[in-house]
Amino acid sequence: MPAGWLLLLVLLIAALGYGLGRRRALVSAGGNIRVLHSLPAAYGWNVAMAVLIPSLLVLALWSFAAPRVIGAMVVPLLGAGEGEVSLLMGDVRRVAEGLVRLGVDVSTVAPEGLRERLGEVGIALGQDVSPATLAAAARYDVLAARSDWLMTVLVLAIALGAAAWTIRRTTSALRARNEVERGVLGLLVAAALVAIATTVGIVLALISNTIKFFGLYPATDFFFGTTWSPSFGGGSELGILPLVWGTLYISAISLLVAVPLGLLSAIYLSEYASPRVRAWAKPMLEVLAGIPSIVYGLFALLTVGPALLVVFGDGGLGIMQGGTAVITAGLVMGIMLIPFVSSLSDDIINAVPQAIRDGSLGLGATPSETIRQVVIPAALPGIMGAILLAASRAIGETMIVVLGAGAAARLSLNPFDAMTTITAKIVSQLTGDSDFNSPEALVAFALGMTLFVVTLALNVLALWIVRRYREQYE
Missing domain, CATH: 1.10.3720.10 (MetI-like)
Known part of the structure; x- marks a missing residue:
């Protein structure tokens, strides 16, 4: 399932969890809001946050890591040197995208014929695309499809499980407001850490490549050169x-x-x-x-x-x-x-x-x-x-x-x-x-x-x- 549709499903589950959590809190209090420890909305938000936070975290991590893991599994099929891998992987991804659109088996179509059919759906390939690249693309397509299904099952299982568990423990005595505030505090801390980590990542990327540059070119000529x-x-x-x-x-x-x-x-x-x-x-x-x-x-x-x-x-x-x-x-x-x-x-x-x-x-x-x-x-x-x-x-x-x-x-x-x-x-x-x-x-x-x-x-x-x-x- 595409990540966009999966995100919509998670949001829908969170919205339903909000309503069910709020309703269960009111039922447990016999409809008397004064019996509740927190406002009814806090119980709903407690369920919604329990659904959204772990589900979206897994979705983001999987979407980030899966292409890199699949790429590492496909690279040995290319038999390319270190400097050629990035260029060949671009062709692999384009061919894999075309295979999804065409719904064909690469083993049944000659390279030239496949190139023409991919051109019909707007996927342009170079003339040097080899059979190894096409085979790698087919493998990439299979692994990507499996990855999407695994991600869908895992994210939906986490969302539904979190919703069921949080709704079950929702009672009038539950300190929902405190839990929601702790969750919001955690989100704020995570946002600050993301900003800090991004800055650190940018600096480390600059430093590593700068050191690599000064290994090839004298620092004195760089800083004091006038040409x-x-x-x-x-x-x-x-x-x-x-x-x-x-x-x-x-x-x-x-x-x-x-x-x-x-x-x-x-x-x-x-x-x-x-x-x-x-x-x-x-x-x-x-x-x-x-x-x-x-x-x-x-x-x-x-x-x-x-x-x-x-x-x-x-x-x-x-x-x-x-x-x-x-x-x-x-x-x-x-x-x-x-x-x-x-x-x-x-x-x-x-x-x-x-x-x-x-x-x-x-x-x-x-x-x-x-x-x-x-x-x-x-x-x-x-x-x-x-x-x-x-x-x-x-x-x-x-x-x-x-x-x-x-x-x-x-x-x-x-x-x-x-x-x-x-x-x-x-x-x-x-x-x-x-x-x-x-x-x-x-x-x-x-x-x-x-x-x-x-x-x-x-x-x-x-x-x-x-x-x-x-x-x-x-």
């Missing part, structure tokens, strides 16, 4: 300094745009705007944060770049050679970061106690003097934290850089030159058919690890500034 010239044919120069410079240069220009505009917008909204103006102006400003970065990239490529070229290009000052440049990406990225700075700064300025403002005004200061000399200094730690968070967002941006800044890795002070960043090169190094045993592909993980460390340091610094100086104004 970025990858070549999958060999002889690559993979110095990170041009990419770091491009990343920091574009980020600095974007902050020069975002910080003044965002901070001034926050001051206006929090100190000068009427409630009516604030009610529509702040949501309109925050719409910028919801625009996808690819849209900003297209805006940089099609609008901002050509506009700058008219002023600074050959028809104007003659100092800009093309629409893709550092200044193009920096301006558009700055526009994207305005709501980050504005929204966070607005919340921080509003958090400054009103008594501080009243005291300043009572001493004879004007509203503008109060803002400059009292409110802003009081909110400065939080504002600095907001700026650092915006900087980490700018450093990690990709699409605006790809479309607006160009792809040239160079060390230059001219903002009208095309440059590139770490994120853009991560994309380019992993695009296409890459050999993940080569330094040219593995360098993407070293770049990612470097970017991770930089953004993590900025986030930690922002949190430290906010926590260190916030108490002075509470």
Whole structure:
């Protein structure tokens, strides 16, 4: 049975269990709610959670592990080397999918005939698909079908068994509320552990591949090299300094745009705007944060770049050679970061106690003097934290850089030159058919690890500034 239908059945069993558990609690109390230890809904939720938690856990684990176990059982049939397994397994899965749609026995159809029939249902195969691959696909199909049935039987047995057992022990004296609260606490802990485990997994994946890269390429050449010239044919120069410079240069220009505009917008909204103006102006400003970065990239490529070229290009000052440049990406990225700075700064300025403002005004200061000399200094730690968070967002941006800044890795002070960043090169190094045993592909993980460390340091610094100086104004 498909996992989607199985999930619906489990949800249906849980819904029925909710109703039966609630009803049994009321029956055991003789219809008198006051006799119950908990509210009737708590008894229903106790049954529903007993059904859902173990069933969905088994379903998720089985769905994750089964393809890998089946793949490991099928790999020996391919007789392929380590580097070919991933490519051949792709063909195996596509053929297995086609066999399910066609309902044919692979042993009765010639490879060419099977390729044609699979093409009829939209499954494209390469010309080098061997009989061993077809046989492996047939075996994969059989094992996958058995796995689906075993998963269905096991998950339904757990769901029905949990429902029956929980309903049976439901009485008016059962502390259902306590059990539900313990179950919710367990779910919250599990969610936190999943988030932590995901972060740890990402870091370990980056570290392992970074170590593998530095085993093939000298670390000193990577960190101190001034030339970025990858070549999958060999002889690559993979110095990170041009990419770091491009990343920091574009980020600095974007902050020069975002910080003044965002901070001034926050001051206006929090100190000068009427409630009516604030009610529509702040949501309109925050719409910028919801625009996808690819849209900003297209805006940089099609609008901002050509506009700058008219002023600074050959028809104007003659100092800009093309629409893709550092200044193009920096301006558009700055526009994207305005709501980050504005929204966070607005919340921080509003958090400054009103008594501080009243005291300043009572001493004879004007509203503008109060803002400059009292409110802003009081909110400065939080504002600095907001700026650092915006900087980490700018450093990690990709699409605006790809479309607006160009792809040239160079060390230059001219903002009208095309440059590139770490994120853009991560994309380019992993695009296409890459050999993940080569330094040219593995360098993407070293770049990612470097970017991770930089953004993590900025986030930690922002949190430290906010926590260190916030108490002075509470």
